Amino acid sequence: MPRWLVLYVLTAASSLAVAGPSFGKPASAGGGYTLVENAALVQPGNGSATAAEATSTGPDPFTWGAVEIAIQQGLKLRQLNFLSTDYEFAVGSCWGGSPRFEAWVTDGAGSHKIFFYLGPAPNYTGCPTGVYVSSGNLATRTSLVDDSALGGSVYDSYADAQSRYGNYPVTHVYVDVDGGWDANQAVDFDNTRVNNRLVTYEP
DSSP: OHHHHHHHHHHHTTTGOOOGGGBOOOOOTTTTTEEEEEEESSSSSSSSSOOOEEEEOOSSSSOOOOEEOOOTTOOOOGGGEEEEEEEEESOOOBBBBBBBEEEEEESSEEEEEEEEEETTTTTTTOOOOOSSSEOSOOOOOTEEBBOGGSSSSSTHHHHHHHHHHHBBBBBEEEHHHOOOGOOOEEEEEEEETTEEEEEOOOO
C-alpha cells in the first residue's frame, strides 16, 4: 500500500466525515456552492475575478477546507458522469489523497464516500505551485477512483464502481483539501463542473 494511502487512512476519518451541510458557510446567492470550514473566495481566479480557496494546515491537529457543489435532487451514482475543476496550489502540493472530489452515496444503511483524486496518477503527488491546471473529467468510465469505503479498492475503475453501486443516491459532492497533517496546503478552485452545473465563483 502506498505511504500516502496509509497516512491518509489514519487521518481521513477526522476530516470531512464530521461535516455536513450545516457546517457550511452560506453560498453566494445563485452560486450553486457552499464554502465549508476553511474555505473562502479569493481574487483573482483563473482568468476571472474570483476563485474559491480551501486550506489545510497542521500538523496536529490539522485543519481542512472544502467546497460543496449543489447537485440535482435524486441524482444516482450512475448519472454522475462529469467532475472537473481548474486548480492552483497557492501553498504546497498534492499528497495524501488531497485535494480530491468526494461523492457521498448512501446504501440505505449509511453514507459512504467515493474519492476522485486530483494530480498525476497513480500516486497523486508532484502538483506544481502557482499555476492553474485542469483536472479534466475525473468521472469517465476509465477514471481511477477510490471506492474502498464501499468494499472496492483504492484503484478501481469508475465503470466498475458504477456497475456495482450505480443505483445508490448521491447526497453530496465536494472538492476537499485536508493534507495539512503532512504540510500546509492552500488550493484555489475555479470553473468547477459537476455534470451540467458549472460553478465559476463569480459574484
